[in-house]
Amino acid sequence: MAQVAYTITMTKPRLTEQQARRIKAQRTQQSTDAVGDGEKGTVIARYGKQALVESATGDRVLCHLRSHLESPVAGDEVIWVRSDEAGVITALAERKNVLHRPDIKGHLRPVAANIQLLLVVFAPEPAPQPNLLDRYLVAAEHMGVEAALILNKADLINHSALAEQLACYAALGYRTLTTHQGMPDASDLAQLIGDSTVVLVGQSGVGKSSLIQRLLPDVAIRVGALSELADKGRHTTTTAELFHLPNGGRLIDSPGVREFGLGHVTPTDIALGFREFAPFLGLCRFRDCQHEQEPECALRAAVADGHISEARFESYRQIRQSGVGAG
Ligand SMILES: Nc1nc2c(ncn2[C@@H]2O[C@H](COP(=O)(O)OP(=O)(O)O)[C@@H](O)[C@H]2O)c(=O)[nH]1
Ligand SMILES: [Mg+2]
Numbered sequence: 185m186a187q188v189a190y191t192i193t194m195t196k197p198r199l200t201e202q203q204a205r206r207i208k209a210q211r212t213q214q215s216t217d218a219v220g221d222g223e224k225g226t227v228i229a230r231y232g233k234q235a236l237v238e239s240a241t242g243d244r245v246l247c248h249l250r251s252h253l254e255s256p257v258a259g260d261e262v263i264w265v266r267s268d269e270a271g272v273i274t275a276l277a278e279r280k281n282v283l284h285r286p287d288i289k290g291h292l293r294p295v296a297a298n299i300q301l302l303l304v305v306f307a308p309e310p311a312p313q314p315n316l317l318d319r320y321l322v323a324a325e326h327m328g329v330e331a332a333l334i335l336n337k338a339d340l341i342n343h344s345a346l347a348e349q350l351a352c353y354a355a356l357g358y359r360t361l362t363t364h365q366g367m368p369d370a371s372d373l374a375q376l377i378g379d380s381t382v383v384l385v386g387q388s389g390v391g392k393s394s395l396i397q398r399l400l401p402d403v404a405i406r407v408g409a410l411s412e413l414a415d416k417g418r419h420t421t422t423t424a425e426l427f428h429l430p431n432g433g434r435l436i437d438s439p440g441v442r443e444f445g446l447g448h449v450t451p452t453d454i455a456l457g458f459r460e461f462a463p464f465l466g467l468c469r470f471r472d473c474q475h476e477q478e479p480e481c482a483l484r485a486a487v488a489d490g491h492i493s494e495a496r497f498e499s500y501r502q503i504r505q506s507g508v509g510a511g
């Protein structure tokens with residue numbers, strides 16, 4: 185069966201002047217909870233031309249969209265108006281960020297908004313694809329969103345390489361967690377999330393759905409490869425859905441994500457996405473240094489001096505060489 189290559193792109197919103205004016209108007213509106221007949225709400229999930237909106241008091245109403253509005257997605261804050269059977273979304277609040285993914289035709293579509301923490305999950309099985317973790321981290325840095333790394337399925341660890349890799353990321357300042365589903369207590373995971381809005385990313389099969397299930401034992405979550413295969417076969421459009429966690433956190437599950445590419449990211453963005461490179465950027469002899477063979481390259485000197493790990497530098501070079509937008 186052909187591999188379906190999904191790509192996620194993370195972009196900070198770039199607003200047109202018209203959008204900016206509209207948002208400014210909306211923001212003024214939102215200074216009060218009730219706006220005319222409208223009220224504030226959060227988008228839980230998007231279903232085609234409708235969105236499930238949760239009101240400030242927690243009830244959920246299926247709302248129609250107005251065509252002139254930008255497409256709302258899970259995590260969006262909106263103003264909506266109740267009517268007899270359904271509601272109507274009348275305004276979309278300014279997004280702090282958006283996570284994008286291409287649809288079946290390759291058009292970038294927003295899937296989740298206002299993310300505060302990207303939880304990057306990896307496991308001994310399936311083994312991490314080369315550079316994948318660093319790609320997620322570059323995207324998170326580019327988006328200005330905190331990332332944390334979860335080494336999952338720890339019961340399958342049979343040599344120390346992955347644990348050492350996790351320790352390297354911890355040394356770079358990322359929060360990390362090692363866990364597996366045989367650990368009934370998920371409080372360390374809940375603690376990592378806190379009251380943030382998070383999205384889980386990682387290869388298919390690393391146990392993302394199982395992690396959600398551990399946090400929300402009473403919610404029916406589809407676990408395992410069969411459901412994903414069934415989805416692929418039917419070409420169903422799976423939708424991102426927002427779950428509330430008991431201690432105030434919010435988790436947006438974005439099903440069907442298998443691979444990760446970086447779009448709209450320049451070579452400079454990639455270098456900036458490796459946070460330990462920052463002290464050395466701009467110090468090379470040549471301003472346009474590619475950090476390959478040039479003399480007096482500050483980055484390569486930092487690798488030689490042990491300030492930057494060879495593995496991370498090699499990963500950086502591979503991500504650059506693979507083409508910025510490649511999945
Ligand atoms: N050994 C082991 N298997 C796990 C663990 N977590 C999940 N799995 C299994 O890995 C498979 C994929 O899990 P799933 O949560 O669907 O992964 P997802 O594709 O990332 O959402 C399922 O068969 C799970 O039962 C774990 O901690 N240890
Ligand atoms: Mg899953």
Ligand SMILES: [Zn+2]
Nearest residue numbers: 468473475481
């Ligand atoms: Zn250089």
